[in-house]
Amino acid sequence: MLAYIGRRALLAVFTVWAISALAFAIIQLPPGDYVTSYIAQMASMGSVVSDEEAQNLRIQYGLGQPIYVQYLKWMELVVQGDFGFSMEWRRPVTEVIGDRLWLTVVVSVAALLLTWVLALPIGIYSAVRQYSVGDYVATFIGFIGLAVPNFLLALVILYLGFTLFNAHIGGLFTPELQDAPWSQAKVWDLFKHLPIPALILGLAGTAQQIRIMRANLLDELRKPYVVTARSKGLSEARVILKYPVRLALNPFASTIGYTLPYIVSGSIIVSIVLGLPTVGPLLLKALIAQDMFLAGTIVLLLGVMTVIGTLISDILLVWVDPRIRLEDT
Amino acid sequence: MATPEVAIGPSTVAAAEDQRIFVASQWQLMWWRFHKHRVAVASGIVVAGFYLVVLGADFLAYADPNASEAQRSLMPPQPVHWFDGGRFRPHVYAVKGARDPETFKRVYRADPTMKIPIRLFPQGFEYRFLGVIPMTRHLIGVDGGLDAEKTIFLLGTDVQGRDMWSRLMYGTRISLTIGLCGVTLSLFLGVVLGGLSGFYGGIADTVIQRVIEILRSIPTIPLWMGLAAALPRDWSILQIYFAITVIISLLGWTELARVVRGRFLALREEDFVVSARLVGCTQMRTIFVHMVPSFMSHIIAATTLALPAMIISETALSFLGLGLRPPAISWGVLLQQAQNVQTVAITPWLMIPAVPVIIVVMAFNFLGDGLRDAADPYGR
Numbered sequence: 012m013l014a015y016i017g018r019r020a021l022l023a024v025f026t027v028w029a030i031s032a033l034a035f036a037i038i039q040l041p042p043g044d045y046v047t048s049y050i051a052q053m054a055s056m057g058s059v060v061s062d063e064e065a066q067n068l069r070i071q072y073g074l075g076q077p078i079y080v081q082y083l084k085w086m087e088l089v090v091q092g093d094f095g096f097s098m099e100w101r102r103p104v105t106e107v108i109g110d111r112l113w114l115t116v117v118v119s120v121a122a123l124l125l126t127w128v129l130a131l132p133i134g135i136y137s138a139v140r141q142y143s144v145g146d147y148v149a150t151f152i153g154f155i156g157l158a159v160p161n162f163l164l165a166l167v168i169l170y171l172g173f174t175l176f177n178a179h180i181g182g183l184f185t186p187e188l189q190d191a192p193w194s195q196a197k198v199w200d201l202f203k204h205l206p207i208p209a210l211i212l213g214l215a216g217t218a219q220q221i222r223i224m225r226a227n228l229l230d231e232l233r234k235p236y237v238v239t240a241r242s243k244g245l246s247e248a249r250v251i252l253k254y255p256v257r258l259a260l261n262p263f264a265s266t267i268g269y270t271l272p273y274i275v276s277g278s279i280i281v282s283i284v285l286g287l288p289t290v291g292p293l294l295l296k297a298l299i300a301q302d303m304f305l306a307g308t309i310v311l312l313l314g315v316m317t318v319i320g321t322l323i324s325d326i327l328l329v330w331v332d333p334r335i336r337l338e339d340t
Numbered sequence: 341m342a343t344p345e346v347a348i349g350p351s352t353v354a355a356a357e358d359q360r361i362f363v364a365s366q367w368q369l370m371w372w373r374f375h376k377h378r379v380a381v382a383s384g385i386v387v388a389g390f391y392l393v394v395l396g397a398d399f400l401a402y403a404d405p406n407a408s409e410a411q412r413s414l415m416p417p418q419p420v421h422w423f424d425g426g427r428f429r430p431h432v433y434a435v436k437g438a439r440d441p442e443t444f445k446r447v448y449r450a451d452p453t454m455k456i457p458i459r460l461f462p463q464g465f466e467y468r469f470l471g472v473i474p475m476t477r478h479l480i481g482v483d484g485g486l487d488a489e490k491t492i493f494l495l496g497t498d499v500q501g502r503d504m505w506s507r508l509m510y511g512t513r514i515s516l517t518i519g520l521c522g523v524t525l526s527l528f529l530g531v532v533l534g535g536l537s538g539f540y541g542g543i544a545d546t547v548i549q550r551v552i553e554i555l556r557s558i559p560t561i562p563l564w565m566g567l568a569a570a571l572p573r574d575w576s577i578l579q580i581y582f583a584i585t586v587i588i589s590l591l592g593w594t595e596l597a598r599v600v601r602g603r604f605l606a607l608r609e610e611d612f613v614v615s616a617r618l619v620g621c622t623q624m625r626t627i628f629v630h631m632v633p634s635f636m637s638h639i640i641a642a643t644t645l646a647l648p649a650m651i652i653s654e655t656a657l658s659f660l661g662l663g664l665r666p667p668a669i670s671w672g673v674l675l676q677q678a679q680n681v682q683t684v685a686i687t688p689w690l691m692i693p694a695v696p697v698i699i700v701v702m703a704f705n706f707l708g709d710g711l712r713d714a715a716d717p718y719g720r
Contacts, residue, residue, distance in 0.1 A: 025550065030558055037570055154706075160655065163697065166694070167694070280660065298566060
């Protein structure tokens with residue numbers, strides 16, 4: 012088991028490294044460097060950066076050195092928590108991102124939890140009552156959930172909310188609490204606003220999980236041990252829930268690794284449509300304004316958080332399912 | 341390749357039927373199986389229809405997709421009236437636009453006294469059919485389509501007064517071909533890397549599998565956004581088009597590689613592959629003559645299932661303004677106008693491009709499912 016976790020952790024380290032390289036590439040790709048944008052930014056504020064100062068900055072950031080040295084210097088700063096300076100906001104990147112990163116996590120985790128809460132009972136129902144009306148309805152909604160890109164779904168729900176209820180659905184807080192400091196009321200407000208974004212984000216995942224749950228449970232239900240349990244006079248609920256469901260549950264845990272990046276990805280674009288105060292809208296603005304330090308940092312942080320989430324889920328999985336330990340070590 | 345029907349009991353099946361199955365080629369068997377899957381067949385027809393639109397976009401459009409006219413900004417769709425005095429004569433009412441003196445918004449009023457008949461094959465803007473044959477005829481339209489009075493806008497117009505229907509036709513062309521290009525590139529990467537991984541195993545396999553795992557655990561949309569935004573602003577439409585294709589497929593080949601690898605692993609120890617090797621076939625021959633044909637069908641199914649993801653990716657990127665940029669027309673570019681809810685509430689027809697996205701994605705999913713089932717000789 013330790014060997015397995017070790018391997019997973021090693022892979023996570025590699026992934027983080029790959030993400031950091033890609034984030035660095037994003038920062039590096041546009042023409043010019045940090046100092047040219049810094050000079051331009053200073054000039055727009057009316058102050059002039061002397062050549063000497065510019066030279067010092069270039070030395071400080073290691074610009075003009077080979078690309079891998081620059082990368083290492085950047086990593087050195089990142090490890091110290093210095094992600095650079097946002098050109099657009101004229102503040103350090105960490106300050107600009109602030110709470111938004113945690114709100115992204117909250118929204119993503121809520122979507123993931125909602126996926127399970129919905130998929131588990133619906134999947135069981137669909138399998139136990141195969142070919143019933145409810146099964147068909149679930150399958151149909153499942154297909155819609157898979158086919159409709161989540162940003163379009165967000166748009167449609169916004170539109171319906173606007174025309175049918177004349178309410179503006181969106182955001183994570185009521186306007187009065189938007190900029191208020193954290194308090195119990197604000198947390199409760201967040202909680203009340205979460206379901207809609209979580210539902211939009213989680214629908215595709217839910218659809219997939221329902222299909223997996225249904226297929227797995229159907230396979231299990233046909234096995235002789237279920238017949239044995241039934242013939243021994245166990246109640247129907249017990250027959251189904253005690254063993255087949257537990258076995259069929261496995262993929263729920265094992266697919267987190269792929270579901271989580273997908274949800275985080277989706278949260279970016281859905282946040283833009285719904286106006287959620289996550290890192291999504293910030294990333295889009297940063298990219299359009301070519302504020303590359305901010306953009307690169309967001310990509311890096313999102314990637315790292317996803318990897319950590321996946322690692323945790325991997326470890327949980329080994330703990331839940333002993334077979335994996337035997338298989339992979 | 342025996343199907344389960346045959347294996348269960350030849351005596352119960354009519355002899356003629358039997359003979360037919362025994363001598364049928366693999367593709368014939370697949371076709372029969374696929375044929376039974378009604379939804380998949382219907383989806384196949386829908387997909388084919390969409391690709392016909394790709395070929396004949398300029399013929400199906402009746403207005404120049406880039407012709408803008410401030411006088412017709414945000415005109416709602418004109419309803420078609422099919423009958424005129426009991427006879428079949430489709431027409432639309434002429435629409436007059438004026439500025440509301442109070443709200444300063446443009447309002448349009450239909451004028452029922454002025455009927456504009458819809459014609460088949462009228463003259464319109466010049467184009468080259470299939471890129472070769474110069475033509476001016478279009479499928480439908482109205483006489484004197486360039487006349488400001490006599491207009492037809494089946495799906496309304498956008499902010500700049502451009503016809504949504506015609507733009508949708510052109511958008512279909514770009515959105516669906518970008519998916520095809522992307523999937524071709526992914527397929528190439530997937531087959532080469534997945535093949536290496538599955539056929540040779542060992543270190544190559546380990547490295548490629550780890551790379552796939554890494555790529556799959558990265559949230560793709562932020563990365564796509566970053567890479568797409570870093571493309572130079574002064575690139576031409578064509579350059580951006582290919583750059584986007586490359587970006588999308590660089591992160592999208594993993595699933596195909598997984599399928600190819602799985603197939604190679606499964607086939608490597610099969611009797612017919614072993615015998616091919618023993619008989620002295622070269623490695624190339626073993627792979628391309630004996631192995632590839634037997635999992636070709638699986639690759640086709642996997643490719644079909646990969647296409648919708650490509651289409652959605654392009655749409656999402658362009659929707660955010662990071663993918664294709666105007667004057668290029670794609671579904672995502674068209675949807676860009678429907679980004680905020682106020683616009684959508686006042687001019688809901690700007691959301692129409694979402695409909696083909698959903699239909700095509702669903703059709704590809706059903707088609708891919710059907711193909712996958714048909715390709716699997718052991719499945720039920």
